[in-house]
């Protein structure tokens with residue numbers, strides 16, 4: 001939404017948004033009858049278009065037609081835009097087809113179609129008549145099953161006069177209902193154009209970052225910015241984005257983060273900007289599970305009191321929230337409770353009128369929770385500010401991977417078969433048959449997978465193994481694995497077909513027993529199967545593996561594992577969205593550019609140096625020990641000695657990163673059997689540390705100066721990120737090894753994939769991610785201008801050219817030898 005002049009406000013809205021804003025009433029729509037989002041919907045539409053194209057009665061077929069029309073009132077120009085699904089001629093009749101995908105039983109669709117879908121179709125129909133010059137047409141509201149392609153077509157005749165009247169009435173009503181919000185937008189723009197930066201001075205590098213962010217906003221370009229700790233990157237990205245928004249260049253800003261703590265940092269930065277005169281309505285989105293007021297109902301929308309009559313009650317709840325500037329669970333939940341509306345849906349609805357949305361990455365990139373209302377329409381001009389962007393590639397791979405657990409199959413089977421917990425269908429043979437079929441499908445499929453899993457432990461010569469048992473076309477050469485892991489790049493014939501039978505059988509149980517009290521595990525499995533099928537049908541290609549592996553706890557998992565999510569992630573962000581990816585460790589760029597699917601020519605990059613004085617940090621790389629797996633036992637005594645030497649030069653707090661828990665165990669045994677000073681405090685991370693335990697570990701750093709504390713942690717785990725030990729709380733970091741992730745069949749297959757794609761498999765699968773962990777670990781040191789301390793890297797690979805190239809230039813790393821050399825350098829540093 002944008003303001004163009006003092007007297008006339010320009011509003012943009014999608015056809016869907018306009019129809020929904022005006023026509024929604026009653027309760028929330030069911031998640032399984034209410035439509036299909038994202039790729040599954042697109043594929044369903046495509047199949048329907050193909051069917052239309054093959055229909056002999058159809059001529060002049062046009063699909064995805066962009067249409068727009070303005071409504072002009074006294075002070076407002078409302079531009080309504082959208083893409084009509086399809087239009088064509090059937091004989092002499094002009095036909096506008098509005099296509100909706102659905103899941104589940106067609107009998108559950110609203111009789112006569114959803115009112116909001118008809119309204120959408122009528123808005124498109126009006127614009128189409130303007131485009132073609134026709135006087136009348138036929139509107140077809142078409143529901144297509146995403147699972148079976150079953151198609152239900154509802155038809156209505158319409159003429160120009162009635163559609164024109166409908167368009168004007170709808171637009172007028174919308175303009176009236178948003179008058180106060182538009183006044184807010186005008187006031188916001190005036191305030192934010194005039195407002196100054198939040199602080200008296202700019203930090204080193206901050207101005208350069210702000211300038212480049214502003215360039216991206218103005219050109220809707222892409223910026224990849226490596227901005228070290230201390231630059232103040234949160235506010236340096238928000239400030240120019242808000243200025244661009246105030247000047248009508250951007251409608252909405254998304255600030256996307258990886259963790260709750262970084263979301264809080266963004267909210268704090270906005271508070272500082274408000275204190276400096278900015279007017280910013282921002283919402284921090286939280287997951288449905290954390291906001292839900294009736295978790296036991298598992299979104300049974302017919303029973304949840306916050307879902308029924310949602311649309312009738314939500315206007316008042318929205319009015320209450322519009323008065324706020326910073327919307328978060330603390331003020332959202334009381335409003336939701338007072339007006340008896342679902343807080344999660346309320347948060348999404350109010351986000352449509354927020355200037356900034358602070359959210360996890362998944363609200364933009366995850367195909368399951370991506371916000372269709374923001375990213376599915378073309379009418380918004382958006383900016384994405386992606387914080388801690390080095391985490392995005394790995395997170396995106398998770399988002400595009402699908403899994404089914406063996407234990408879920410057996411648990412649901414047990415539920416369906418157990419006398420006490422099975423759905424009550426006494427004396428109802430047809431319902432009993434539904435339950436029995438679902439149970440049989442489940443156990444049959446579980447047993448087939450269990451046979452695949454069991455065969456992995458059999459010798460190769462004993463007969464067919466692994467996925468060959470599912471599909472004889474898959475041979476040993478198509479698979480790679482161990483006794484607890486097997487992977488193939490091929491989807492066995494019939495796998496998805498069989499799984500969709502299981503899915504449909506479970507769906508029938510879900511629909512037949514909506515009030516069954518034990519249905520929650522079944523629903524979980526049903527949704528997992530739906531996503532598995534969706535990924536299998538719409539995504540599986542050479543960037544995927546089908547895997548079966550055993551978790552630590554013993555459970556088996558069948559997975560569609562994404563090796564590279566760059567393409568789908570890129571597709572989920574439309575062209576014309578300004579994007580800024582930033583982090584303190586977006587290095588090396590050769591690693592991140594392809595993983596974010598950013599073409600080098602279209603991306604601006606910015607590599608900023610640390611704002612802190614280089615003399616406050618000493619970086620040493622000792623090359624006398626090999627930390628390769630085969631050499632670890634042998635080098636352990638020397639490594640222990642190097643650590644001890646480094647931390648003995650000054651009393652203080654130190655953090656030592658070991659390459660793995662196994663190594664940490666060896667290191668601990670070695671330290672405890674040698675004569676480390678008794679007055680030093682030693683602390684060791686343990687596997688599976690809880691949040692309170694982690695907090696307790698970090699609290700120990702609040703005491704410093706009187707005695708030495710050496711804390712040992714594992715690289716890449718709990719203490720690599722989100723640890724901010726300023727001042728004297730941390731004066732030295734030791735990293736043992738090069739951070740390489742452990743060798744695993746999965747990662748080796750990822751290496752093969754990158755070898756094929758970029759010709760540098762080992763580096764992409766192991767070296768670059770490993771070194772990124774080293775950068776993160778080293779980044780725990782020097783968090784403010786006055787911090788001082790040393791980083792000691794221990795591994796002889798750091799003397800190799802390929803590793804030397806990875807070491808940041810500004811570190812001015814000194815390559816040193818053994819304990820005496822280390823002691824001399826550190827003594828000199830502390831003496832300075």
Ligand code: SF4
Nearest residue numbers: 292293299304307342
């Ligand atoms: S309150 Fe909870 S159960 Fe009810 S609709 Fe919202 S999320 Fe679903």
